[in-house]
Amino acid sequence: MELINYLEEAGVATIALNRPDSYNALTAHMLSELKHAFKKAESSSDIRCIVLTGNGKGFCSGQDLNEVPGDIDHGEMIRTSYAPVIKQMKACEKPIVAAVNGVAAGAGFSLTLACDFRLMHEQANFMNAFIHVGLVPDSGNLLFLSRLIGEAKALELAILGKKVQAAEALTLGLATEVIKEEDWDLACKQFASKLAAMPTQAIALIKRSLILTHLQLDAYLIHEADMQRIAGKTFDHYEGVEAFKKKRKPVFSGC
Missing domain, CATH: 1.10.12.10 (Lyase 2-enoyl-coa Hydratase, Chain  A, domain 2)
Structure with a gap:
């Protein structure tokens, strides 16, 4: 895989988005590799927990708009590139942890919502950025978001498109834990290891x-x-x- 790093260690598969120069903005090729990575982790008898994270300073800034031609059918792009990844993630019966190391915006936010747990770096944030380019949240975003925080708050985040800092995310129930920078690597590893040791x-x-x-x-x-x-x-x-x-x-x- 070119745009995804994949590592299996001690019962945990770590999948890292690897376009750090663009804050791991998503492309069709990257999404195809991401689906393959989740399928590989799900099928491995050695893996009991999956961690999704991003390399560099960001988790995922959403769709790479530089790759989207003006005449694209956005619905077809969702059906062929994004929906298969979300379906693969939600069909997975192993626990999936989003290790949100930085900004998670747009479809990047949606990816975290498709996970079972969301560990947030103290400087990380969520943003439903779709409204800022005249689009609606996709990749299961509003379905998962409304189940987590209720319809009224989900509507607020979708329409206002404001940043949700880590402390607020924890209060809302979007974050499982907020982790200090100095504890980040060890705390994420310990959380995943704990899940991997469960039934x-x-x-x-x-x-x-x-x-x-x-x-x-x-x-x-x-x-x-x-x-x-x-x-x-x-x-x-x-x-x-x-x-x-x-x-x-x-x-x-x-x-």
């Missing part, structure tokens, strides 16, 4: 269940029972119970 199948079933929370109660309770039946037969469940009984720390294997 992988239980996490997958939790993510699968959250997708179906639109169901009526009776249907959801049936689904819930099915998920619990699967979880109850895993080695990690037995290990957790044994560790509880013996008053020791469990060692989960992801099986």
Whole structure:
């Protein structure tokens, strides 16, 4: 891959956007590589957590407008370049952590919203920048955003297009944690390592269940029972119970 750095280490796959001179602005080629990277991490039996970050000073500044011709069909660009990446991410049953090291604007913001957790550098910020070029938020942005912070606040961020600094993001519930600069690398690594050491199948079933929370109660309770039946037969469940009984720390294997 040319525009994405991919590293597997100790159960964690780190995917880094690698166009630092443009604050990792997205291109069609980059998005294709990003989809491939997520697919690779999802299919690897060695990987139990995925981290998405950006090289350089920014996480991702959104679409590279220098690559967009004036007569482009924006809808077709979304369908062919962006939607496949978002679908790949949301179909992934492994936890995905956005390590937001700098600005995440436009579709870059959307990428963080498609992740399960958002760790923010204390100097990082989010911005729904679409309105500034006369476009609407895309790549699942408003769907994910309204679920996280409510419709009224999502509308505010989309129409006003203002920056959301890390402290405000934490208050709104957009950020999982805000991390000081001196702690950034170690704290991100520790967070990912903690997820990689958790019961992988239980996490997958939790993510699968959250997708179906639109169901009526009776249907959801049936689904819930099915998920619990699967979880109850895993080695990690037995290990957790044994560790509880013996008053020791469990060692989960992801099986």
